[in-house]
Amino acid sequence: MIDVVLSLTVRELTHADLASCGWAGTPLHLAGVERQLERVRSGEVDYLAVCARNDVPIAKGGVDYLVEHGVGTLWQLAVHPALQSCGIGTVLVSAAEQRIKDRGLRYAELSVEDDNPRARALYQRLGYVARDRRPDAWDEQTSDGTPRRHETMCTVMRKDLS
Template identity: 65%
Template sequence: MSLTHAGAAEVVVPVLVRDLTSADLPACAWSGSTTHLAQVARELERAAAGEVDYLAVCTPAGLPVAIGGVDYQVAVGAGTLWQLGVLPALQSCGLGTVLIRAAEDRIRSRGLFRAELGVEESNPRARALYERLGYVAYGREPDAWDVEAPDGSLRRYETMCTLMRKDLS
């Protein structure tokens, strides 16, 4: 631990990247609604089948503080990153970078050399991160998914995404 000039403490905590498991899901409530976590649980079934990787960046206590997937079924010759998220209180601490680099390593380990993703145009912070990591925009497309309202009902969320890719060779 070190003290900054203002007297605030800086603590460095090691993290581990591993596969997300169904046992982790209760600790991932920060990442979305129960509907979202049910979708993540379905994606873990796809991970067991080898169609996707779903990663967790974890604290020494094993708690996921960043999660995200790589889908190998979306684009031929590429891994598509999706459902990337970092515990809100720990955003801008480098965990997203750790998660994305680990996802890129997984893509390379499958003999693929391109990563792709879509970023909502209303999320410039995420896009800036991807650009810092070498992703380049190549198009746009609409996207939509169901979100859970506070009353438990579902509504359709529609957005426009910038498509980005990175050569991993």
């Protein structure tokens, strides 16, 4: 067995980073991320990148402060598929929670698709508790570029950061 130690930094995701984030989703998804980056300037959201030594993002995710008063809502969380289950998601979520606390907010919330048990297990391990279920939907592209509507059921989870 070989242990690999990654030196990670967390910083703001930038428009320039999107060219190296193809692992995070389709071009349609990345166009949506680009639109969300415009909201960073107004303080409505934080959008973070976890980077290895070469400063290229290997994980990304946002915190939206307008979804519910007094709550930072984590969304669009993704870790490079080849690096999942290495603790990088924990680093990302912890950094997002710190941003929420730095704003004086008490709660972090996120939604996880019911068909994503690995992510749900991570969030539970990090102290998130299921509090609701609701449908969600978004537009995406198939592998051949055809647009389609993705509909799913999500569990809403919350963590008290106090």
